[in-house]
Amino acid sequence: EPDFGTGVVIVMTIIVLLFVSGVKMNFFIKIGILGLIGIIVLILIAPYRLERITSSFNPESDPNESGYEGMLQKEILEKAKWFGEADTDIIKSDEFIISKESNFAFIYLVGKQGIAVAGILVLTIILVSVKLILNAKNIKDKYGKFLIIGMGSLYIVQSIMSVLMNVNLAVRTGFNLPLVSYGEVYFIVNMICIGLVLSVYKRKDVIEYEEAAQ
Numbered sequence: 001e002p003d004f005g006t007g008v009v010i011v012m013t014i015i016v017l018l019f020v021s022g023v024k025m026n027f028f029i030k031i032g033i034l035g036l037i038g039i040i041v042l043i044l045i046a047p048y049r050l051e052r053i054t055s056s057f058n059p060e061s062d063p064n065e066s067g068y069e070g071m072l073q074k075e076i077l078e079k080a081k082w083f084g085e086a087d088t089d090i091i092k093s094d095e096f097i098i099s100k101e102s103n104f105a106f107i108y109l110v111g112k113q114g115i116a117v118a119g120i121l122v123l124t125i126i127l128v129s130v131k132l133i134l135n136a137k138n139i140k141d142k143y144g145k146f147l148i149i150g151m152g153s154l155y156i157v158q159s160i161m162s163v164l165m166n167v168n169l170a171v172r173t174g175f176n177l178p179l180v181s182y183g184e185v186y187f188i189v190n191m192i193c194i195g196l197v198l199s200v201y202k203r204k205d206v207i208e209y210e211e212a213a214q
Contacts, residue, residue, distance in 0.1 A: 005103075005174035008161065013153040020149055056165075056172040070168050072098050076111040077167060083114040101182035103174055107166040121180070125159045132156070135201050144200040151193040154178075 015028070043050045048066075055062045059070025072090050076098065079086045090098050091111040098104045098111070110118040132152035139145040155178050162177040164170035176183060178190045 005161070005176070008173075009154060009157050009175075012157045013150055016153040016157075017146060017150055020146070053171055056170065057168060059168060069097060069104070069172060073104065073107050073166060073168055076107055080110050081114050082116050085113075086111040103162065103176055103181055104166055105177050105181045106163055109180075110166075122163060125163070129156045129159070132197065135197065139200060141200075141203075144203065148197050148200055151197050154193060155190070 015031075019028070051062060052066050055065075055067035055070060059067030059074060061067055063071045075088055076086055076090055079088045081087075085091055088111065091108070098108055100108050100112075102108075106118065106121070109121065129152070132148065132155065136145055136148040136152060139148060158176060158178050161170055162175040162181070165172055165175050176186050179187070
């Protein structure tokens with residue numbers, strides 16, 4: 001079935017790769033205009049999409065329908081503690097859709113373990129992202145460099161969009177938090193990406209050693 005979240009991640013990754021490869025800015029301006037036109041057309045075809053976008057940032061506009069999940073997230077944020085479980089039935093009960101097995105794993109962590117623990121997770125995401133960028137800079141082989149940039153973009157875009165979605169700062173759709181959100185397929189794909197990145201970086205050291213030996 002259509003997955004808007006996956007589509008956004010793939011498109012953003014392609015844009016990053018095109019930008020790094022040296023594509024002129026005029027190309028991105030044209031693509032941006034076409035994308036904006038496409039979004040407008042999609043909204044005109046199905047007006048509910050506009051309600052979904054609006055309720056993602058302002059859940060009070062439709063608290064019982066499209067904004068229901070956002071209202072749950074807002075309540076968790078308002079009642080979250082620095083450490084420990086928030087004073088809300090959303091976390092204590094299994095009847096709500098906010099759970100560690102869903103795309104709302106981050107906000108669940110905020111409510112279950114506290115803002116400080118969630119902050120540590122965000123810091124970890126930032127450090128891993130910075131490390132991926134630095135690794136890409138150190139790769140001399142062009143194919144290996146683009147491979148790490150592509151894999152890194154997948155991780156960074158997914159992580160950013162998932163965290164923002166969980167705090168009502170992005171459109172609510174299927175953004176998974178890599179290596180945190182539940183899902184066998186996503187977990188396997190993320191592990192494959194990690195393996196590719198480590199393999200390329202390891203090969204970088206071998207290439208440098210061979211060059212030094214010559």
